[in-house]
Amino acid sequence: MTLPTTSSTEPDPAPRAGGPAVGRRAMIAGAGAAAIGAVAACGGGGSTTTDNGGQAQTGDAPQGSPGTVLGPASAVPVGGGAIYADAQVVVTQPQQGTFTGLSAICPHQGCTVSQVTDGQIVCPCHNSRFSLDGAVVDGPAQRPLDPRQVTVADGSITLA
Structure with missing residues (x-):
């Protein structure tokens, strides 16, 4: 009795006109590599950032x-804040002349x-709410917004 030399029960794929046959595993591996390449080409790296609508995008660090x-400091109301989505920063002014970067x-x-x-920073995805100093007011977020250092000079807010 002669034993088969391959463990697959499927017949070998027939060669295509114009080139060699490509197996299913090679096709899947190639598709995976193409997807990874596409993400890398778009600047994807690891952590998540978003646009003004809260839609997730990729990036490695705050912009x-x-x-x-x-x-301008005048864009940040007392008892409120302003969101600078391109820089991934919120600046609040809990009281006159006190600016907090988050x-x-x-x-x-x-x-x-x-x-x-209403004195709260709101996340659109799951409605987490934060106080003007970044502390969690209402979850599902479990930790506060990370601090970002800002300075105010000559009427302008600058990342420090």
Whole structure:
């Protein structure tokens, strides 16, 4: 009795016109490599950032770097805040002349907070709410927004 030399019960794929046959595993591996390449080409790296609508996108670190001018201090109302989505920063002014910089990325699942209203910073994805100092007011977020250092000079807010 002669034993088969392959363990597959499927017949070998027939060669295609114009090139060699490509097996299913090779096709799947190639598709996976193409998907990884597409993510890398789009700048994907690891952590999540978002646009103003809270839609997740990829990126490695907060976009704003030290020295980035965010905008005029007059854009941040007393008892409220302003979101600078491009720099992934929220700046609040809990009381006149006191500015607080916070990450605009919700620690729950990485969405960008979408608004500052009624003295709270709101994440649109799962409705986490944070106080003007970044502390969790209402979950599902379990930890506060990360601090970001800002300075105010000559009427402008700058990342420190």
